Amino acid sequence: MSADCIVILGGSFDPVHAGHIAIAEYFCHLFQTRMLRLIPAGNPWQKPALHASAIQRIDMLRLAFEASLLSVTIDRQETERSGPSYTIDTLRAIRTETGNHISLVFIVGADQLLNLNTWHQWKQLVDFAHIAVASRPGFTLEPSTLPQEVYDLFFSRLADPDEIRNTPCGHTCLAESMDVDISASEIRKNAWRSDTYHPLVPAKVLDYIVKNNLYRD
DSSP, X not given: OBSSEEEEEEEOOTTOOHHHHXXXXXXXXXXXXXXXXXXXXXXXXXXXXXXXXXXXXXHHHHHHHTTOSSEEEEOOTTTTOOSOOOHHHHHHHHHHHHOSXXXXXXXXXXXXXXXXXXXXXXXXXXXXOEEEEEOOTTXXXXXXXXXXXXXHHHHHTBOOHHHHHTSSSOOEEEETTOOOOOOHHHHHHHXXXXXXXXXXXXXXXXXXXXXXXXXXX
């Protein structure tokens, strides 16, 4: 296992669910590292308002990953940042913290890749980290499905896991074998079903949701 590679998974985590855990474990295994950094979103400028508070989402992340064999860090910088939260600022800060030799691998969902060119300073993301895309069932990376400039950047930088693990930044990777398609919004809708159990949410997280009366409406 590499101590020089950090997998970075950001998201609203509203709530954290089995899909997040599966993606984190998959990419840590792919890049042979135990180092996982979770970035709960603060004020994601392209998404609707969050339902749970930053503290609640951090608590749920801690519960979801407490039994993990990975070395998990919950990075609060975006929740502590005032105003819109930009990924480029987060990656820049992590790079400053870790130095230039560490491989940073930033995980992006397939749906996020579709509008990557709308992100703030999106072309500079690869100056600070590699970009690894978690595909989903039925998703293919074709010129007809992606903005041309995103397609060109992504495919011009494709590299294998070994090269990504041993270089600090600048490459891309597609995990075509991922088979995770879980909707947090559907989980929120079903969290209060009469059986009070949702198989896509860790038991301790579901218990936290019930005790804190989250997603009731």
